[in-house]
Amino acid sequence: MDFTLIIHHLRKRLSDSQVVISDLEREAYSHDRSPYFGPVSLDFIILFPHSESDVEFILKTSDFFNIPIVVRGAGTGTTGGALPVTACLMMSFEKMDRILEIDVENRVAVIEPGVITGNLQREVSEIGLFYPPDPASLETCTIGGNVAENAGGPRCLKYGVTRDYILGLSGFYVDGTPFHFGGKLRKDVAGYDMIGLLVGSEGTLAVITQIIVKLIALPLEGPLIHCAFTSYDEAFFALNSILTSGVSPSAVEFMDTACLKAIKTCHGIDIQDSDHPAHLLIELDSHDAEQFKKDTEIILDILNRSQSSVQVMSSASEKEILWKTRRLISRSLKQLFPQKISHDIVVPVSRVSTYMAFISQLSIESGIQIIGYGHLGDGNIHVNILIPPDCEDAHIGEILTLQILEQAILLKGSITGEHGIGVTKKPFLNLMFSEYDITIFRGIKRTFDPKNLLNPHKIID
Ligand SMILES: Cc1cc2nc3c(=O)[nH]c(=O)nc-3n(C[C@H](O)[C@H](O)[C@H](O)COP(=O)(O)OP(=O)(O)OC[C@H]3O[C@@H](n4cnc5c(N)ncnc54)[C@H](O)[C@@H]3O)c2cc1C
Numbered sequence: 204m205d206f207t208l209i210i211h212h213l214r215k216r217l218s219d220s221q222v223v224i225s226d227l228e229r230e231a232y233s234h235d236r237s238p239y240f241g242p243v244s245l246d247f248i249i250l251f252p253h254s255e256s257d258v259e260f261i262l263k264t265s266d267f268f269n270i271p272i273v274v275r276g277a278g279t280g281t282t283g284g285a286l287p288v289t290a291c292l293m294m295s296f297e298k299m300d301r302i303l304e305i306d307v308e309n310r311v312a313v314i315e316p317g318v319i320t321g322n323l324q325r326e327v328s329e330i331g332l333f334y335p336p337d338p339a340s341l342e343t344c345t346i347g348g349n350v351a352e353n354a355g356g357p358r359c360l361k362y363g364v365t366r367d368y369i370l371g372l373s374g375f376y377v378d379g380t381p382f383h384f385g386g387k388l389r390k391d392v393a394g395y396d397m398i399g400l401l402v403g404s405e406g407t408l409a410v411i412t413q414i415i416v417k418l419i420a421l422p423l424e425g426p427l428i429h430c431a432f433t434s435y436d437e438a439f440f441a442l443n444s445i446l447t448s449g450v451s452p453s454a455v456e457f458m459d460t461a462c463l464k465a466i467k468t469c470h471g472i473d474i475q476d477s478d479h480p481a482h483l484l485i486e487l488d489s490h491d492a493e494q495f496k497k498d499t500e501i502i503l504d505i506l507n508r509s510q511s512s513v514q515v516m517s518s519a520s521e522k523e524i525l526w527k528t529r530r531l532i533s534r535s536l537k538q539l540f541p542q543k544i545s546h547d548i549v550v551p552v553s554r555v556s557t558y559m560a561f562i563s564q565l566s567i568e569s570g571i572q573i574i575g576y577g578h579l580g581d582g583n584i585h586v587n588i589l590i591p592p593d594c595e596d597a598h599i600g601e602i603l604t605l606q607i608l609e610q611a612i613l614l615k616g617s618i619t620g621e622h623g624i625g626v627t628k629k630p631f632l633n634l635m636f637s638e639y640d641i642t643i644f645r646g647i648k649r650t651f652d653p654k655n656l657l658n659p660h661k662i663i664d
Contacts, residue, residue: 204246204290209268213250216260221298223249232293235278235285236340238544239627246290247273251298255375255412258294262410263379265292271656272377274406276316276348279340281545282625284352284405288660296347299412302326309387310418311370316347316411320354323416332418335362338621339530347411352623353403357454357486357529360580362419366402371415374401377657387415400647405623406658408651422453425487425495427522429514430506431476435459435563437509438481439556442579444505445485446552450498454486455580456529462576465535466528474528476512483579484525532576533585542590544600548611549620552582561610562586569603583620608634624662632663 206224213222226245233243252258265272271291278285287293300317305327312327312334320341324334337356338344344354350372355364371385384397401409432438442455463477474482487498499515506513516522536543550558559575566573571594577585588603608618608631618631633641644663651657 204270206248209264209270209292210248212264212268213248213261217250217252217257221251221253221257223251232275232278232295233287235280235283237281237283237286237625237627239283239286241626242288244287244290247287247293250292250294252294252296253298255373255381258299258410258412259375259379259381261292261294262375262377265656266378266654269654269656271659273658274347274351274410276345276351277319277340277343279344280348280352280625281547281622282619282627284623284625284658284661285348286626288626294410296345300345303413305330305332305418306387307332311387312416312418313371314346314414314416316345316350316414318346320344320346320349327418328421331421333421334368334416334418336365336368339533346414346416350402350411350414351404351406352621355578355581355583355621357456357578357580359578359583360455361451361453361488366399368417369398369402369414370417371413372398372401372411373413374409374411376409377652377654382409385415389417403623405625405661407648407661408657410657420490422488422490423492423495424519424522425453425489426499427516427525428483428485428487428499428502428506429474429516429525430483430485431479431512432481432483433479433510435481435559436556437511438483439559439579441505441509441511442483442555443553445502446580448501448505450487450501452485452498452502452580453488454484454578456484456486456577457579458482458484458529458532458576459574461572461574462532462536463528465539466531469535469538470531472524472528472531474525475514479512484529533587536574536587536589540587540589540591542592542594542600544588544590544604546586546588546604546607546618547577547583547620547622548586548607548616548618549581549583550611550614550616552580554614554616555579555582555584558584558610558614558616562607565603565606569599571599571603573603573607578620581620582616605631626661629660629662629664 275285275295296317299315304313338354349365373383572589575584
């Protein structure tokens with residue numbers, strides 16, 4: 204595509220460093236963290252707005268020249284939401300990364316979309332406040348990307364996901380017209396729930412330029428309990444007993460021995476009893492130190508009823524080793540199985556053990572190792588198909604994917620609990636929704652974006 208006229212127009216207002224067309228940069232911005240093997244376009248210009256008026260100008264330019272526009276946060280998305288799949292303008296929010304205000308009285312922060320999630324958490328924690336959503340990518344991903352994907356993490360179990368913390372959104376519709384929804388308000392039921400619609404819309408409906416997030420009081424960090432079980436069944440029985448015991452852990456994570464072996468091979472980290480088949484990490488927090496003692500006792504009582512080995516970690520360094528281990532799973536599996544395909548299905552917590560049994564059986568029948576780990580406390584299982592490098596069956600990944608997603612739906616679950624649809628999950632949308640539902644989705648998209656310029660070919664065509 205010939206960008207000459209568009210670049211000429213953009214440079215009337217933006218500086219050279221805000222309009223980037225080098226091949227090196229284009230290559231870097233042409234992928235994210237998704238296992239997407241379809242075609243991407245290298246035919247795009249990368250734009251770095253510094254202000255809302257830059258964003259407005261860029262959107263008006265896209266509208267005037269009828270050229271698609273793709274918005275990008277940090278590119279950590281795992282379903283290809285920020286990929287350029289056609290010739291386009293790519294607007295990166297990296298330079299709009301200011302925390303504009305921390306309003307203690309109203310317990311909110313007003314931020315730009317490019318703020319890194321971990322930076323917001325650290326900044327507010329210094330004054331005793333807490334922003335709980337904790338995707339494992341929090342040291343690199345942006346709040347704008349979290350809003351667009353409705354990101355969640357281990358603490359979802361107790362605190363919910365990104366949507367539960369968004370009180371206000373400002374930004375622009377695709378033609379550059381501004382909008383403001385919500386505010387520093389704990390309650391607001393005027394009109395349709397536009398914040399609910401925009402959170403999780405994967406950059407396909409509107410561009411978000413300012414976010415008001417709800418903050419809560421920072422709890423005290425409690426112990427992290429590591430429990431190694433002699434069987435999966437014991438682990439799931441303990442999981443259900445804990446979740447129905449009245450104790451409210453901030454996270455319950457599951458790993459199996461295959462995950463731990465991969466971490467040992469790739470990073471040399473080995474945790475106690477790593478040869479046991481199933482492991483739970485149970486994190487506690489509270490505003491009352493006495494509560495920890497009571498909750499820990501209840502959990503230990505449950506765990507000690509099984510053939511498990513239990514460790515209670517209280518020091519920050521001990522806890523960090525276990526959390527690091529948990530966070531390294533995905534990277535280690537990828538290093539050992541570069542062709543791995545991962546899914547983030549979710550099922551009702553009561554069906555977790557049924558789903559895990561299904562994966563084990565599928566693994567045996569297919570001869571391909573399939574493992575599930577992750578946020579089992581909220582039913583969100585990261586299912587990884589570990590395709591070996593010498594696998595000769597080019598379609599095995601697709602065949603197993605279909606079975607893995609169908610089984611989640613059969614158990615009244617969902618094909619994605621965290622990572623969204625983007626391009627990689629688009630072919631499976633009709634497993635979950637009727638043709639009528641998808642027609643309604645298309646109608647919503649057309650209303651927001653009649654010319655189909657904003658992040659086209661994502662979620663739906
Ligand atoms: C190692 C690793 C661990 C991860 N762990 C988790 C996890 O625990 N939980 C989880 O939920 N996800 C996880 N993810 C996925 C990913 O980090 C999240 O989806 C994250 O929210 C993406 O943020 P980003 O800034 O990288 O967005 P990008 O990948 O750049 O973009 C994602 C989508 O958001 C849209 N978008 C970005 N900014 C805006 C904006 N301002 N306005 C409108 N649309 C916008 C883009 O168009 C795109 O569709 C993980 C990823 C990795 C690589």
